[in-house]
Amino acid sequence: MPLARLPEAQSPQTRSKTLIRTWIYTLAALVVLMVAVGGATRLTGSGLSITEWKPVTGAIPPLTEQSWQREFEKYRQISQYELVNKDMTLSEFKFIYAWEWGHRQLGRLIGLVFFLPLVWFWVRGIIKGRLALTLLGIGALGGLQGAIGWIMVASGLEPGMTAVAPIKLALHLTxxxxxxxxxxxxxxxxKDRSASPPEESAGYGPRILVGLILVQIALGGLVAGSKAGLTYNTWPLMDGELIPSSSALFVVKPWIENFVDNVLLVQFNHRVVAYVLVAFAIWHAWGTRRKAPGSGAARRANGMAFLTFAQMGLGIVTLLLAVPLWAGLAHQVFAMAVLAMAVVHARVSAIS
Structure with a gap:
């Protein structure tokens, strides 16, 4: 009886790439978790509970009753407390504080999980050249994201404001x-794909999908920031019409401000791009199946068509239910999953 052939041992280079891929996917999972916690922070009205930005000392929460009272007193000075939460108790404040503190702590954790392994890989010569520069660029973008987060929070601390500016929230999410x-x-x-059969090019479709998804996420951020999901909770009609009148869509002057300040247009834009995205994903899947039936690209394109359709369905449910916490979070996190799968589709197609 012939002996079964043992798999060949991985080369040091392949093992190193596998280790780096595991680390980067771990970071990606933490970013998705960060988006989820950020969504929960927004939906629970917790984002303005910490009124200062202390990147280092802010990692330590209040530990005594006196320090909790000091933090509560700072919160009581802002408009959100005066206009929305006037009857809030200290225990209720601790609840919203915990969400915002956890969100910021997760940001610090992501920074550590990014930079410590990066330094280790770099010192050992595992990461170098173009890959090192790319990762440094992503790290710089992460630092910028922290600053954008504080700019967003600061917009909600201005007199008369009870929430952060929608456009800044959309930028933060994007x-x-x-x-x-x-x-x-x-x-x-x-990922080593040398053993996989070569695929026929999927064209620009996968990258267009990624672009459309990013645009839709940005529009979703505007919907979230302006609380447009709490109005016009019917589908497919909006205020009794399939397409609202131009006078209603552009009621604010100057007209450009409607794209941020008019909840009717904000929600309508999000709906329209959803239709465009799903239609394009279905068209892309159909075209890829005709061009390369049974290929990996065709399977991925079919998957993207299903995912975008499912995300639209989840968005409709979220709207009809007037954005309960579970639905709002599910819709936001699933958007990250759809984006990640679209990027994988685009990257593999680019390699092929």
Whole structure:
């Protein structure tokens, strides 16, 4: 009886790439978790509970009753407390404080999980050249994201404001999504596919999908920031119409401000791009199956069509239910999953 052939041992280079890919995918998972916690922070109204930005000393939460009272007193000075949470107790404040503190702690953890292994890989010569520069660029983007986060929070601390500025929240979410896309792109490119059969090019379709998804996420950030999901909770009609009148869509003057300040247009734009995205994903899947039936690209394109359709369905449910916490979080996190899969599809197609 012939002996079964043992798999060949991985080369040191292959093992190193596998280790780097595992590390980068871990970072990607932490970014998705960060988006989820950020969504929960927003939906629970916790984002303005910490009124200062202390990158180092802020890692230590209040430890005594006196320090809790000091933090609560700072919160009581802002408009959100005066206009929305006037009857809030200290125990209720501790709840919202915990969400925002946890969100910031997770940001610090991501920084450590990024830079400590990066230094170790670099010192050992495992990461170098173009890959090192790419990862440093992603790290710089992560640092910028922290600054954007504080700028966003600061917008909600201004007199008369009870929440952060929608456009700054949308920017914060979009940059997080770009960071996730960059991480997944790099990790997917490190996988050894030499043993896989070559695929026929899928064209620009996969990259267009990634672009559309990022645009839709940005529009979703505007919906979240302006609380547009709490209005017009019917589908497919909006205020009794399939397409609202132009006078209603552009009621704010100057007209450009409608794209941020008019909840009707903000939600309508999010709906329209969802339709465009799903239609394009289905068209891309159909075209790829015709061009290369049974290929990996065709299977991935079919998967993207399913994922975008499912995400649209989840968005409709979230709207009809007036954005309960579980649905809002599921819709936001699933958007990250759709983006990650689209990036993998685009990266593999680019390699092929």
């Amino acid at each position: 940059v997080a999504s770009i960071i996730l896309a960059c991480l997944v792109w790099v990790a997917a490119g490190l």
